Amino acid sequence: MMTAIAMRSSSQSVDVQRRGRVRSQLSGFLFLLAAAFVSPPAVSAADAPADQLPSWNDGAAKSEIIDFVTRVTSEGGQDFVAKEDRIAVFDNDGTLWTEQPAYFQALFAIDRVKAMAPEHPEWKDKEPFASLLKGDMAGVAAAGEKGLVDVVMATHAGMTTDQFSKIVTDWFTTARHPRFDRPYTEITFLPMRELLDYLRANGFKTYIVSGGGIEFMRPMTEKMYGIPPEQVVGSSIVTKYTLDGDTPVLSREAKIDFIDDGPGKPVGINTFIGRRPIFAAGNSDGDYEMLRWVTAGAGPRFGLIVHHTDGEREWAYDRQSHFGKLDKAMDEAEQRNWLLVDMKNDWRKIYAFDK
Amino acid sequence: MMTAIAMRSSSQSVDVQRRGRVRSQLSGFLFLLAAAFVSPPAVSAADAPADQLPSWNDGAAKSEIIDFVTRVTSEGGQDFVAKEDRIAVFDNDGTLWTEQPAYFQALFAIDRVKAMAPEHPEWKDKEPFASLLKGDMAGVAAAGEKGLVDVVMATHAGMTTDQFSKIVTDWFTTARHPRFDRPYTEITFLPMRELLDYLRANGFKTYIVSGGGIEFMRPMTEKMYGIPPEQVVGSSIVTKYTLDGDTPVLSREAKIDFIDDGPGKPVGINTFIGRRPIFAAGNSDGDYEMLRWVTAGAGPRFGLIVHHTDGEREWAYDRQSHFGKLDKAMDEAEQRNWLLVDMKNDWRKIYAFDK
Numbered sequence: 001m002m003t004a005i006a007m008r009s010s011s012q013s014v015d016v017q018r019r020g021r022v023r024s025q026l027s028g029f030l031f032l033l034a035a036a037f038v039s040p041p042a043v044s045a046a047d048a049p050a051d052q053l054p055s056w057n058d059g060a061a062k063s064e065i066i067d068f069v070t071r072v073t074s075e076g077g078q079d080f081v082a083k084e085d086r087i088a089v090f091d092n093d094g095t096l097w098t099e100q101p102a103y104f105q106a107l108f109a110i111d112r113v114k115a116m117a118p119e120h121p122e123w124k125d126k127e128p129f130a131s132l133l134k135g136d137m138a139g140v141a142a143a144g145e146k147g148l149v150d151v152v153m154a155t156h157a158g159m160t161t162d163q164f165s166k167i168v169t170d171w172f173t174t175a176r177h178p179r180f181d182r183p184y185t186e187i188t189f190l191p192m193r194e195l196l197d198y199l200r201a202n203g204f205k206t207y208i209v210s211g212g213g214i215e216f217m218r219p220m221t222e223k224m225y226g227i228p229p230e231q232v233v234g235s236s237i238v239t240k241y242t243l244d245g246d247t248p249v250l251s252r253e254a255k256i257d258f259i260d261d262g263p264g265k266p267v268g269i270n271t272f273i274g275r276r277p278i279f280a281a282g283n284s285d286g287d288y289e290m291l292r293w294v295t296a297g298a299g300p301r302f303g304l305i306v307h308h309t310d311g312e313r314e315w316a317y318d319r320q321s322h323f324g325k326l327d328k329a330m331d332e333a334e335q336r337n338w339l340l341v342d343m344k345n346d347w348r349k350i351y352a353f354d355k
Numbered sequence: 356m357m358t359a360i361a362m363r364s365s366s367q368s369v370d371v372q373r374r375g376r377v378r379s380q381l382s383g384f385l386f387l388l389a390a391a392f393v394s395p396p397a398v399s400a401a402d403a404p405a406d407q408l409p410s411w412n413d414g415a416a417k418s419e420i421i422d423f424v425t426r427v428t429s430e431g432g433q434d435f436v437a438k439e440d441r442i443a444v445f446d447n448d449g450t451l452w453t454e455q456p457a458y459f460q461a462l463f464a465i466d467r468v469k470a471m472a473p474e475h476p477e478w479k480d481k482e483p484f485a486s487l488l489k490g491d492m493a494g495v496a497a498a499g500e501k502g503l504v505d506v507v508m509a510t511h512a513g514m515t516t517d518q519f520s521k522i523v524t525d526w527f528t529t530a531r532h533p534r535f536d537r538p539y540t541e542i543t544f545l546p547m548r549e550l551l552d553y554l555r556a557n558g559f560k561t562y563i564v565s566g567g568g569i570e571f572m573r574p575m576t577e578k579m580y581g582i583p584p585e586q587v588v589g590s591s592i593v594t595k596y597t598l599d600g601d602t603p604v605l606s607r608e609a610k611i612d613f614i615d616d617g618p619g620k621p622v623g624i625n626t627f628i629g630r631r632p633i634f635a636a637g638n639s640d641g642d643y644e645m646l647r648w649v650t651a652g653a654g655p656r657f658g659l660i661v662h663h664t665d666g667e668r669e670w671a672y673d674r675q676s677h678f679g680k681l682d683k684a685m686d687e688a689e690q691r692n693w694l695l696v697d698m699k700n701d702w703r704k705i706y707a708f709d710k
Contacts, residue, residue, distance in 0.1 A: 084577075084583060087585075161625055205585075214626070214629070215629075218629045222439075228439060229628070229629030229630050230442075230560075230627065230628045230629055230630070232629060236626065239622050239625060239626070240618070240622070241618035241619075241621045241622055241644050241648065247651060248621065248644065248647045248648045248651050250621060250622065250625050250648075263595070263596035263597075264596075266596045266603065266605060267594050267595070267596055267605065270516055270594060270605050271569070271591065271594070272585065272627060273584070273585045274569070274570075274573045274584030274585055274587060275584050275585070289596050289603065292603045293596065293603045293605075296602060296603050
């Protein structure tokens with residue numbers, strides 16, 4: 001299991017086969033699901049003035065962003081970028097919304113196992129479902145990779161795309177974040193939502209490019225971020241066209257299709273968008289290749305890393321974290337001219353509900 | 356080989372595994388590449404009045420289109436559709452541009468083999484390259500499926516995405532259609548380009564959803580159709596993120612990733628767009644599942660089939676054609692309320708260069 005985690009966290013092996021990585025990445029992700037239910041609570045607030053980006057404190061980070069946007073939108077300037085090439089890509093977990101105490105999609109999977117348990121009496125004797133239902137996360141982890149894949153597939157496959165969309169939508173309207181006791185849709189970073197708005201107001205087309213499930217995000221991204229479904233790139237399982245009676249449906253199969261993480265992100269960007277963005281934002285080594293790909297292009301480029309430095313209002317973590325490990329990308333940030341956003345000092349507010 | 360062709364042409368087996376179909380579909384496609392170099396020439400013209408869609412003759416087809424667009428854009432009307440849900444998808448080969456005497460991408464592959472031959476002296480003794488270079492299409496076909504896959508991979512893989520984009524762009528600026536002796540970019544259907552413009556003017560977002568290679572189309576679709584790269588869905592080979600020295604590149608691998616044809620089209624639509632379009636246009640049984648998927652949704656829906664009935668100005672073909680076989684979708688058009696556009700009678704002009 002540790003090998004799988006190491007593989008997922010490491011971005012060194014850049015040319016490994018995309019599909020070859022799928023299983024080990026998934027295994028890493030799922031192990032973390034079981035392992036990460038230990039984390040700190042507590043809330044407070046901060047304050048500072050603002051203008052275009054009111055939740056950003058005045059300072060170098062905010063200035064760099066505004067300077068970049070001003071340059072690429074100044075017609076006749078040497079850094080002017082035509083509107084159609086103003087593409088900005090954002091990671092989701094840890095970049096647009098919180099990823100602690102675990103990826104929200106992992107919390108969704110756990111809730112689903114609980115909700116589905118009455119229809120699955122056999123789970124009482126079947127791992128890792130039995131342990132999960134008892135709240136025994138060590139037992140879940142003990143079931144190994146195959147058991148954890150079983151949890152994802154039991155909760156994400158075996159229904160049509162329309163059915164899954166409804167399940168996700170229902171969960172978001174009822175489930176509440178364990179620390180803040182608010183809907184997950186409110187656990188988004190206000191400064192990043194302002195940044196999305198600011199970029200769009202300046203002609204940018206904004207995309208999510210996330211390791212999370214594409215169909216887990218799409219029902220909610222318009223409402224939460226103003227990003228329509230067709231501008232969401234994510235991981236996917238295989239879907240299949242079939243007929244239910246005479247009605248065409250797309251059924252979700254228990255098989256991984258694409259993992260949009262690490263070196264998968266530039267691939268996903270190329271597949272879905274077909275041009276190289278000029279702006280990328282992430283928060284972990286899973287965004288390293290995306291940041292490299294985006295900022296290696298010709299002309300003005302912007303790479304941004306959200307550094308989780310605020311253990312009071314949110315969480316403080318980087319190199320040692322189970323979720324959103326930030327190590328290599330942080331080491332290279334200065335050399336590659338990526339902006340490291342210090343959440344604690346650069347953000348006046350983190351959530352809209354902060355005082 | 357005939358089995359492979361039959362498999363590709365048939366849309367009956369709707370629940371076949373997407374990736375399982377890849378090889379046989381590719382084989383069918385490639386066999387046709389070799390088989391289809393027999394076809395009729397000749398040009399003439401037609402004439403009629405017009406308004407919103409000036410190259411469409413007045414009549415039922417044009418009226419039905421205008422009536423639909425009027426209904427879905429009439430605020431307060433019972434068929435009104437919100438702007439963000441006005442998604443229209445168009446097949447490309449045979450729907451937006453001509454697909455005779457062969458798919459343009461097949462003609463591109465042949466030109467590439469000829470252009471690359473000096474760097475590949477071994478091809479003189481290696482099938483199907485040897486036959487292809489001698490113009491012996493029967494010899495090409497005799498090399499079977501594997502040989503034909505070799506042709507596609509030799510011409511489409513083994514370079515970066517940027518390099519392939521340049522090769523494609525260069526080809527489109529120099530190559531000429533064998534019958535019309537004009538650049539392929541001019542062999543597009545003027546009435547369909549007007550339809551794209553008309554839909555966009557009414558708030559629609561227009562997409563291409565084609566069995567053709569996504570990276571073969573993307574460099575040209577903005578110029579030809581006003582459709583940006585991010586609104587092109589197509590077939591793909593595997594791409595891989597890697598480093599060339601310290602420069603990130605995406606390399607094109609000799610391996611099929613996704614075939615966006617038949618039941619693959621609704622899957623591609625769901626993956627790339629994430630919502631169900633309300634308008635679909637195609638011309639062959641390869642569009643059958645897309646037409647089914649789109650027109651089975653709730654609310655107003657429009658399915659359109661371009662029927663190639665004009666052997667003088669373009670080509671006349673349907674049930675027996677090697678390219679763009681139209682059989683099952685035509686049989687069901689009336690029952691499913693799909694508009695069958697009669698190219699000869701409904702279109703005043705076919706190409707912009709028609710008198």
